[in-house]
Amino acid sequence: MRFGVVVFPGSNCDADCYHVVKEVLGEEVDYIWHRETSVAGFDALILPGGFSYGDYLRTGAIASLSPIMPALIEFAQKGGLVIGICNGFQILLEAGLLPGAMLKNDSLQFRCLPVNLRVKAIDTPFTCLLQEDQVLTVPIAHGEGNYFCDDEVLEELQRNRQIVFTYCDREGNETRKANPNGSKANIAGIVNRERNVLGMMPHPERCAETILGGRDGYYILASMVNWFKGACR
Amino acid sequence: MKDKPVWREMGLTDEEYAQIRNILGREPNYLELGMFAVMWSEHCGYKNSRPVLKLFPTSGPRVIQGPGENAGVVDIGDNQALVFKIESHNHPSAVEPYQGAATGVGGIVRDIFTMGARPIAILDSLRFGPIEDERVRYLFSGVVSGIGGYGNCLGIPTVAGEVYFEESYQGNPLVNAMCVGLANIDDIALAVAGEIGSPLMVVGAKTGRDGIHGATFASEELSEESADKRPSVQVGDPFMEKLLIEACLEIIREDLVFGMQDLGAAGLTSAVAEMAGKGDRGVEIDVLLVPRREEGMTPYEVMLSESQERMLICPKPGKEDRIREIFDKWGLDAAVIGRVTGDGIFRVKEGDQVAGEVPVAGLTKMCPVYYRQAEEPDYYREKKAFDPMSLPEPEDYNLALKQLLASPNIANKEWVYTQYDYQVMINTAIVPGKADAAVMRVKGHKKGVALTADGNGRMVFLDPFRGGMLAVCEAAQNLACTGAKPLALTNCLNFGNPEKPHVFWQFEQAVKGMAAAAKELEIPVVSGNVSFYNETNGEAIYPTPVVGMVGLIDDIEKRTDMAFKNDDDLILLIGG
């Protein structure tokens, strides 16, 4: 399976994603510079975390207009697997591939810490190796992860079971206190209606190896491989 | 009109002015005088500290580069090296905490990638007045978010540091930032100018009027008027710096440059002079070729601007086009601003006009050196006579313990480090809060590196010699506790006004103490920074040397953090 990691000026988790795909998943991977206009030959795309364009104006806004984006959007519309992590999630929102928008964390502070995530849907290419309602520990590191959408969109997300991860306490309760940024309905990650595009604020690539304190993130990325190879369905 | 001659306004003494006249054999013009003033400031010239700094042991089997370059370099095996340095940004942070701290991070990170190393970690050592004070809280939160705001955006983890609150830092907080880089030994680049005729290029941000005379600002005491020195504060652009890191490392990997130098304190003047000085070259630059952000800038302003996020590059012959291509890929402009010459003269032109002409050596090697007078202060003898046993025993030990734990100096620092991305680059194997040093893996190897920054101003105040020793020992112990062998250290010496004999005594004693410990433990000093004039209204801070140290763990699987692991494990106390 061949992954593409899209690199925007200011991306800074690109090398981390590359490392995990290559060294931990053992799959093929290449960088895709944002000025390219084709994603031919890739089976899955990763929009990595970081501060594309310095996060100036709005997080992800300038990157969402990059030359690579039309090809990426077409790839997604044809059913290709796309995962946006942190800044990647923000870019997917700005590009309209996922509904909603990001606001500043309610604390107004950048927050870097491990959080608990409840797995809300396992019938996606990103969670097929996980259990429903399983609680994962995955790090976050962001200043704008306060997911917002209006009530209609929220209802739709719930109706279509597009909410994939929520912030929760250790027991899986989606409490206000467990929410690190004020996001609506404790949302940490969502998929599109077709379920092939995931955006999530936490960083699975930061917890894919035991030396970094945990492997819960590994299963998210490994799910993509299993799904692609037909082992999940 | 002015009651002071212009050189004194610029921070030069009458004798220094006479020396400059001697060097030139004539009166300097305003530009030339400005160039001397910044280069001969304490910040750039180390004129009050150089003789004392010679006391440090600086060599060892693993030292590849000791003090004198942008950063120190130590061998960690497998053709790899750690490149690291610590630096202060105290005064800018006192005036504008967010931008002051942010640009402090930006500056120290540039020192590291200038050397051809990929920055892999940032550490921060912070000191403020008592946290109950409203202004202190403003400074503290501004500094922390400034460090985070800049470092997080660069994608370099901030992995360790320290925070203290003490009366003595009320008006003059200390903000020291350290950066550690990892390099292939073959890729290490030094700040040297190339062959005669080689072009010099500037790349990165455009030059503006910001920060003119920042170097002299850093070498002055803070006073009520400092608030009016505000234009000295710059706004950082971490996004630009991130692009610079990637582009500069790319041109080094392709071996396209002779030398590279970041533009920091004293801007172009210092960068050009230092680069030329190392190769005994001269240099001719045209200020009209320097890309500017503002109209109507004078040669003086261009030469002394401290606009951030700029680099000076000396390309190898025929490599300019490839360099331009790489910079263009990253959306950066590179401009040729002049050439290396063989005459040892630093010539500044504005088009056809010569705006200034000074010998490079005059700015660098001939910077005056002062042997200040040291005098043991009275307080030292008084405090030494104090008998701790004269303190009453606490009536309630539980209460005493709780009070200790509630002290802001001992309390958990989570509020600080959770604002820093300490995990990006996925190397942090011991994260902040889990041990007294951070441990980073080196991808593809069994080994790991441990990093720490420590200091204790109160101890140094009470006994500068032993306090200096202690700073080195504490850092070494912090590393050892994670399973690392200490390799080398960098240091930031934060002191008051060295022209005061008791401050100079503190300085000299502390350095002697640090040097003694470094020798004994065989941990050489490979880089450092001196920050004098940390005073408010005549009152000096506690003498505060901060030690940044790196160590090596042969097998990272054997690293240890401080958590108790299993029931029934033994607890031993050693040393003491």
Add this chain to the structure above:
Amino acid sequence: MYKGKVHVTLKKGVLDPQGDAVKRSFHVLGYKGVDDVRVGKYIEVKLDEKSKEAAYRLLVEMCDRLLANPVIEEYQVEVVEVE
């Protein structure tokens, strides 16, 4: 030469963490009469266009494409001539 002035504000109903924080700190500072604070963006753009209309049209397009996010924000545009 024209100067475009753009005000980007959060839509009604979108919560404003920054505005709320500012309001709270005003209350802490003793300004009890502060009722509501909303923080938005103010952007000035110099435009080298032939006519005021052209500049205005361009600016609206730029707002739609980049300067504002319609999910959460609304904008107001104004153009003045400058030399």
Add this chain to the structure above:
Amino acid sequence: MYKGKVHVTLKKGVLDPQGDAVKRSFHVLGYKGVDDVRVGKYIEVKLDEKSKEAAYRLLVEMCDRLLANPVIEEYQVEVVEVE
């Protein structure tokens, strides 16, 4: 009831990284006529004050204390009456 409108902009000569980034991306998008972009803040505050003058005075004080950073920013204040 009064509404205060505050524009906080960077002082002249202070680097505006955000504005520069926006300008560059407009150029990439083909808007070559964009000459200069400066990004500031626009803040609206509801004030429960007796008079327009009092509201104005309060707003200026608030700008000095909290809304603007005098080291790098300057501000403009306007007050209108609302019901």
